[in-house]
Amino acid sequence: GAVVSQHPSRVICKSGTSVKIECRSLDFQATTMFWYRQFPKQSLMLMATSNEGSKATYEQGVEKDKFLINHASLTLSTLTVTSAHPEDSSFYICSASDPFETQYFGPGTRLLVL
Amino acid sequence: GQQVMQIPQYQHVQEGEDFTTYCNSSTTLSNIQWYKQRPGGHPVFLIQLVKSGEVKKQKRLTFQFGEAKKNSSLHITATQTTDVGTYFCAGDRGSTLGRLYFGRGTQLTVWP
Numbered sequence: 001g002a003v004v005s006q007h008p009s010r011v012i013c014k015s016g017t018s019v020k021i022e023c024r025s026l027d028f029q030a031t032t033m034f035w036y037r038q039f040p041k042q043s044l045m046l047m048a049t050s051n052e053g054s055k056a057t058y059e060q061g062v063e064k065d066k067f068l069i070n071h072a073s074l075t076l077s078t079l080t081v082t083s084a085h086p087e088d089s090s091f092y093i094c095s096a097s098d099p100f101e102t103q104y105f106g107p108g109t110r111l112l113v114l
Numbered sequence: 115g116q117q118v119m120q121i122p123q124y125q126h127v128q129e130g131e132d133f134t135t136y137c138n139s140s141t142t143l144s145n146i147q148w149y150k151q152r153p154g155g156h157p158v159f160l161i162q163l164v165k166s167g168e169v170k171k172q173k174r175l176t177f178q179f180g181e182a183k184k185n186s187s188l189h190i191t192a193t194q195t196t197d198v199g200t201y202f203c204a205g206d207r208g209s210t211l212g213r214l215y216f217g218r219g220t221q222l223t224v225w226p
Contacts, residue, residue, distance in 0.1 A: 049213060093156055105156045
């Protein structure tokens, strides 16, 4: 299957700082990438759909100024958690959609905000 | 509200027993995908079903897509301890560029 990388895998930061997470599709071009958040023992919650060359589409209740998404190329999307607070601590996972609309997930980023 | 319902939420079986998880969508799907997430890991793509009534097999795993393309099931025959994890179904309604609606997952525990 397709390979999606995500970096960093784990980050600890102080409250008030911003954290950038990168998602890359390594062996295919992804016009669409998705950002999810997952709480322990729960399902994946879609935060936003990232489209190359255009603005991201955010799900209801997700603050676009809080979670900045940039899809700069067909293989790279970034999520920046701005002014992070402890309640932003979570597991963030990206996925990239191949031409058959199968989603391949990155390994995820565990964010801990102190 | 929940777009895709998945049951059961938890399942504990003895090694060698069978296991089934079910998904039901409130709307017709263009396709349904199944993922497995091991504890501490990320979802890994298992299979995609597209056709009405489709049945696909992967060794001990059997996936079905209902005739109305609203429900699906995953059946594991003779579970092994390596089957432990959470199984998610995800429905594609064919509307927004591959947006998936995830079920809440079934967490499978296999006792040796």
